[in-house]
Structure formats: C-alpha cells, structure tokens
Amino acid sequence: MRQLYIDGEWVGSQSSAEIDVVSPVSGEIIDTVPQANGRDVASAVDAARRAQTELEEMTAFERAEVLDEVTDYFEEHEDEIAEGITEEEGKPLHESYEETEYVIESSEDYAHDAIRLFGDVVPSEWRDKFAYTQREPYGPCAVISPWNFPLEIPGGSIYSAIATANPVVFKPPEETPLTAYHIAEAFAQSSLPDGAFNLVTGDGETGASLVANDDIRLIAFTGSSAVGQEIAKTAAERNAQCLLELGGKDPIVVLDDADVEHAANSIVSGSNWNAGQVCCATERVIATEGVHDELVDAIVERTEDLVLGDPFEDGVDVGPMISERIQSKARAHFDDAVERGATVRTGGETDGLFFAPAVLDDVTEEMAVATEETFGPVTPVITASSYEEAIEIANRSPYGLQAAVFTDSLERAHDAANRIKAGGVFINETNNYWERLLPFGGYGESGSGGRYGSKWHLEAMTQVKSVMMNYGGAE
Incomplete structure (x- = not known):
C-alpha cells in the first residue's frame, strides 16, 4: 500500500483503513492508498504551519526555482505519468499526454509569473507620504481536486500556492489518487523546505477534516457546486479564504x-x-x-x-x-x-x-x-x-x-x-476551451473567490497589504 507524504517524509497512515483504486479500463484494482484520518490531517497541517516562515523567507526567485525543478521531474517522467492517468481515469492516451504537456508548460508559466507579482505605488494625498501595496500569502493552503484532470487541476493551485509562499496540504480525489504521487515525488526531489508540501489521501471525510482545520487559511477546491457550497460555509466560520471552481451547464x-x-x-x-x-x-x-x-x-x-x-x-x-x-x-x-x-x-x-x-x-x-x-x-x-x-x-x-x-x-x-x-x-470556438494565460472561472454556482490560470491564480492566492511611509515627520 502507498504512504502519505508529510513534513518531507513518506509515512504510514495512523489509520488502518484503505481505499482500493479501480481502473475503469480493466475493472481491476491497480493499487491501494491510505484512508487518512483526522490525526493524519492534523499532522500534515501542522507541518505546513511550521514551514510557513521558511517558505516566506525564500525569495520569489528561489520559489520559482523549485517549480523549475518540478517541471524537470514531469518532463523526465512524462510517459509514465500520461499512461498512469489513462489507467486510473480512463481518458484516451492522447488526452493524457495533452494534460501532462499542458502541466509542464503551465508550471513554467507559474515560475516565470511568480517573480513578476508586483505591488502598486499609490499616489498619496499628501506631499510627505509615500504609499504602496504588496502581496502576501494567506498561510497553509488546502488543495482539494477532482478526478477528471488529476494532474492539471491540482497542479495550478499547488504551483501558485507554493510560488506565493502558501504551504500546501493536498488531498487528491479518491478515484484517481495515484497521479498525486508524481506531484509529491516531484516536490520531494526538489529544494522545497520540508513541510511546505504534504499529501494526504482519502475520501470526503478526509477532505472535510482538512477544510475544518483552523490552521488552514486558504482552500482551493475544484468539484461540484454542492460540495463547494458546504466548504464555503465551513470556511466562513473562521473567515478562511476560498477559491472555488465548481460545476457548469455550458x-x-x-x-x-x-x-x-x-x-x-x-x-x-x-x-x-x-x-x-x-x-x-x-x-x-x-x-x-x-x-x-x-x-x-x-x-x-x-x-x-x-x-x-x-x-x-x-x-x-x-x-x-x-x-x-x-x-x-x-x-x-x-x-x-x-x-x-x-x-x-x-x-x-x-x-x-x-x-x-x-x-x-x-x-x-x-x-x-x-x-x-x-x-x-x-x-x-x-x-x-x-x-x-x-x-x-x-x-x-x-x-x-x-x-x-x-x-x-x-x-x-x-x-x-x-x-x-x-x-x-x-x-466561433468551443466552450470546452482554456489557455494557459487566460483566467478560468465562473459566475453564480460555477465558482467564486478568484480565477485559475497564470497571474490570476497567483493573485487569488495572495492578500493585499497597504503600506504608508510618513517621511515628513510630525506636523
């Protein structure tokens, strides 16, 4: 059975429960992953919380270098990843290759855009005051993703979170959790500080435990509108930020x-x-x-x-x-x-x-x-x-x-x-369409909290701080 990735180490779950991963192609069990419990989730979130300072102290260029290292891993393992997506999710192999190649290209985009996430100089009403804004992380981020794009969808949220100094706890879908192990291995082999990326596998109960953890300050969820609305309610109790990409009837x-x-x-x-x-x-x-x-x-x-x-x-x-x-x-x-x-x-x-x-x-x-x-x-x-x-x-x-x-x-x-x-x-183009540099997200029950994709995703993962300097002294 697979393990969890917490605080820079592969560890066994504190639960004995397991989830069988069944291929829709063969109908056979192809692997087994842990059903992480509340104690596992708490350990992962605690590791993310402890990693916050070290991740923030890295420069944007150093965090971008981590994403470049992750890209190198994906390029090296492209065939294995694409074949694995088809085996556990069922999409044609050429679609799995397109998904993998898209992630390789977009991870490069996030690395490049992360070093260009600028604040603004704001004209002050007063001659002797200088005002500007800067973007800062929210803190530990829960990434919960669906089964239909097991690499592409979580990838964008994870990369943008890491790039903006939000440590991550990733809960992949129970139907297609195996691709997540490639993401974890890519970060494990990178220069990312221990605890800044964590992987916990499980079902909806695992996800609910993660969402309810008070130390999670940012939740990036892609899935059904019904589940997204429940997540928003839970997050609202402690005013945690949500980035929700939900359903559609396009x-x-x-x-x-x-x-x-x-x-x-x-x-x-x-x-x-x-x-x-x-x-x-x-x-x-x-x-x-x-x-x-x-x-x-x-x-x-x-x-x-x-x-x-x-x-x-x-x-x-x-x-x-x-x-x-x-x-x-x-x-x-x-x-x-x-x-x-x-x-x-x-x-x-x-x-x-x-x-x-x-x-x-x-x-x-x-x-x-x-x-x-x-x-x-x-x-x-x-x-x-x-x-x-x-x-x-x-x-x-x-x-x-x-x-x-x-x-x-x-x-x-x-x-x-x-x-x-x-x-x-x-x-004059299909609505089933997205590009790396276009914002992606919807109105109404299709989502809230910001947009996925490139700089839009990075901005959604940060909060704005206003800074004012009075260089004229006391009046």
Whole structure:
C-alpha cells in the first residue's frame, strides 16, 4: 500500500483503513492508498504551519526555482505519468499526454509569473507620504481536486500556492489518487523546505477534516457546486479564504449565419472530450430555427464518426466513464429526456462503463439534461426561435462557467459576449476551451473567490497589504 507524504517524509497512515483504486479500463484494482484520518490531517497541517516562515523567507526567485525543478521531474517522467492517468481515469492516451504537456508548460508559466507579482505605488494625498501595496500569502493552503484532470487541476493551485509562499496540504480525489504521487515525488526531489508540501489521501471525510482545520487559511477546491457550497460555509466560520471552481451547464449558441461545419466540429469535441466529464463541456446546444436542421445532421454525422474503445489504443476518441456512479447520472438524464419527448438521433447505448456518444434533439428546458450538469457524452439540442431567445435560454441557468457563440456577425458576437453571464465567452470556438494565460472561472454556482490560470491564480492566492511611509515627520 502507498504512504502519505508529510513534513518531507513518506509515512504510514495512523489509520488502518484503505481505499482500493479501480481502473475503469480493466475493472481491476491497480493499487491501494491510505484512508487518512483526522490525526493524519492534523499532522500534515501542522507541518505546513511550521514551514510557513521558511517558505516566506525564500525569495520569489528561489520559489520559482523549485517549480523549475518540478517541471524537470514531469518532463523526465512524462510517459509514465500520461499512461498512469489513462489507467486510473480512463481518458484516451492522447488526452493524457495533452494534460501532462499542458502541466509542464503551465508550471513554467507559474515560475516565470511568480517573480513578476508586483505591488502598486499609490499616489498619496499628501506631499510627505509615500504609499504602496504588496502581496502576501494567506498561510497553509488546502488543495482539494477532482478526478477528471488529476494532474492539471491540482497542479495550478499547488504551483501558485507554493510560488506565493502558501504551504500546501493536498488531498487528491479518491478515484484517481495515484497521479498525486508524481506531484509529491516531484516536490520531494526538489529544494522545497520540508513541510511546505504534504499529501494526504482519502475520501470526503478526509477532505472535510482538512477544510475544518483552523490552521488552514486558504482552500482551493475544484468539484461540484454542492460540495463547494458546504466548504464555503465551513470556511466562513473562521473567515478562511476560498477559491472555488465548481460545476457548469455550458451552452453553445449557434445562429443562422454560423459556419455549420465549424460549429458542429466544435460541439462534438466539446461534448465528448474526456467522455464529457469536464466542468466546461458542451452541455447545451442552442440553435436558432434557420440553422437547426443542418446543424443537427452535421453533429450526428461527426458524433457517429467517433471511435469508442480501449483508451490505450491508437485512434480511440472516447474511453470509458470513470465509474458506475457518474455514468448512472448521465444515463438518468438521457432516459428522462427521452421519456419527456426528446428524439434520440444517435448513441446512448452502454456497455460496462462505456457510454456511446449521444445526440438528443427536441430537448426542452423542462428536461434534466437541459438544466442539470450531466457530466457525460450527451449532446442535447434546444431550438430557439430567435437570437434574443437564444441568449435568454443561455442565461437561464444558475451556472455561469463558459459559453460559446457561433456567428458571422461581428455586431452579434460583441453583443453576445457582453450579454451572456459566464466567466468565459468564446466566439466561433468551443466552450470546452482554456489557455494557459487566460483566467478560468465562473459566475453564480460555477465558482467564486478568484480565477485559475497564470497571474490570476497567483493573485487569488495572495492578500493585499497597504503600506504608508510618513517621511515628513510630525506636523
């Protein structure tokens, strides 16, 4: 069985409980990790607290050097990491390589941006006073991440926390905890002070114990909106800072003047990347009447071209879903839509954890597939009578993560970008989209507390201090 990484050492858990890691590819147990208990969590947080001063005393350049060392580890172990992601999570191997390469590139970004996290000189009202701001860490940071991107999602929060002198206690997802051991090993081999990075594995109880610890001053959580809201309530009791990136019901709006071929390609990619198990996946397609029929035919044609199968094989586009629990929700949304009158244009069959990519037409807003996060390879198409109605439908959601609009009109592109309530709006591009230097995060139930990505992430991990110097003496 694996161990925990606490205070610079690999240690056994103080609990005898274990978690079996089951591969969605083979259905077999591929490893076992500890179910860390409250005492383990307390030890890890205490180690982080003790490391705070030493981490803060390092210069930004020295902390950036640590991230460079971590990048070197990832580059050296890229094949092993990518293959491990596919084995424990189920995404096609080429997607796992893209995730690993993205992390290698973004860790370099965090290292470079960390030494450029400037304060501001603020003009004073008085001639003999000099005022400025500086950014400082919150303190020990809990990083709790989901299973769908086991390297990329925690990586950004961990790197930005370390770069800004917030020591980390990392609790990876119970479904895909093995990738976290590469992160821990990378920091173990670096020049990071002992205790500045700690790894505790476990389930929701482990995470709850971590969130409730009074010495945790910053919580970076990515996951469901329901869990994020509970974390925010717990953190509010001691006024700890939260950075929450939560769920989505992201729409793509396709207008009559859109390039149908381009829109269809983007929709199919957005709906089926990682078997639709992405917070910013294309969860709703809203098509105006004039383009609807041609668009749906194109979506169906491209969806049927997707290859469903063993994610380790070349040419496979969609692998198995992570678990029966996640698949059953997508199945329930699909069945509910059909019972309420949606038309199945293709897909929807299941075989074990494999879910054939599906396209549903004649979807209405009374259906769960149109309102709740499905998190599976299902593309529901809603018809709008006009541009105005399409925008209204896009905004009729408690979520607001990302959205996309396909149009040939520059006027409508700008208008839609202004009117759609989401953290990101993309024109003639899939909504299942992110770049290293763009901020990532949402409105409403899709998140709060700041943005992920590059300098935005670094800023979210720091608090601002105002400094004023009176060099004129007493008046």
